[in-house]
Amino acid sequence: DTADTAKDTNLHPHIHITTATLEQHGPRQLILDTETTGFYYQDGDRIIEVGAIEMINRKLTGSSIHIYINPEKPVGDSVQVHGITDEFLVDKPKYAEIAHTLFEYLQGAEIIAHNANFDMNFLNMEFQRVGLPALSEVCGVVDTLALAKSKHPGQKNSLDALVRRYEIPARDRTFHGALLDAEILSDVYLAMTGGQVSFDMDALSHNDQQTDTSIRRVQLNVTLPVISPSEEENQAHENWVQQYQEKHGEPCLFAK
Structure with a gap:
């Protein structure tokens, strides 16, 4: 139970961390999304929700973090996007109260986000406000929007468009929620980077040094006995x- 976990580890009760149920060894990737009070971190907009799920070796481990945050200002018109009201956020922790726990969970991982500059700019700003390093200094970043644009130039590459293109199972997205969008993005990322197994042994040897997720078609001439x-x-x-x-x-x- 995430609430019990929070109490047992002296975390704020509104920090929800789940532990991994699938044991994997390798570099951590965190599929992440945020909700904010607006588009402009430079003009005082703040983060109100963070959700991230852990992936190792292209498998979701079951570990995740989810936090609602009191932005110390009205959410304004952004409520029409995320559905999170001022009344809901009034008893939630301020960023300074959750910053160290969130930073500890995220640091060292590769962050995967759609339009990652948006999320990273806000997270960098929030962490630096409380005296911590910018997240981009301790994490690698993969922008799935940039990846989608390179794979599908000239097409719509919003998360909703990619869900339709890759036939990801539909979920109710009346409002955008950070953890829900992270779960959807994990499906999209795996579909975009899946590729196919190649029978080209020279290419496989080359892939030991360089990852290649493109699809290759190799013709095999095999004589079968009758x-x-x-x-x-x-x-x-x-x-x-x-x-x-x-x-x-x-x-x-x-x-x-």
Whole structure:
């Protein structure tokens, strides 16, 4: 239970961290999304929600973090996007109260976000406000919007558009929620970077040094032996066909 976890580790009760249920070893990737009071971190807009889910070796581990945050200002018209009201946020922690726990969870991972500059600019600003380093100094970043634009130039590449293009199972997105969008983005990221297995051994050797998620088609020339049935097998087949036709009253597809 995430509430019990928060109490047991002396976290703020509104910090919800789940522990991994799938043991994986390798670099951590965190699919992340934020909700904010507006678009402009330079003009005083603040983060009101953070959600991130952990992925290692292209598998979701079950570990996640989710926090609602009191922005210390009205949410204004942004409520029409995320549906999070001032009344809901009034008892939530301020960023300074959750910053160290959030920073500890995120640092060292590769952050995957859609239009990552938006999320990273806000997170950098919020962490630096409380005297911590910018998140971009301790994390790598993958922008799935930039990745989508390179794969699908000239097309719509919003998260909703990618969900339709890659036929990701639909979820109710009446409002955008940070953890929900992170879960959707994990499906989109895996679909965009999946590729296919190659039978080109030279390419596979090269991939040991350089990741390549493109699809390759390799023609294999293989001569397969032809094994003819014996007289006994032919007779058994004929008997089976005759029994089928007598039972069903219609010609058998496999009759000679």
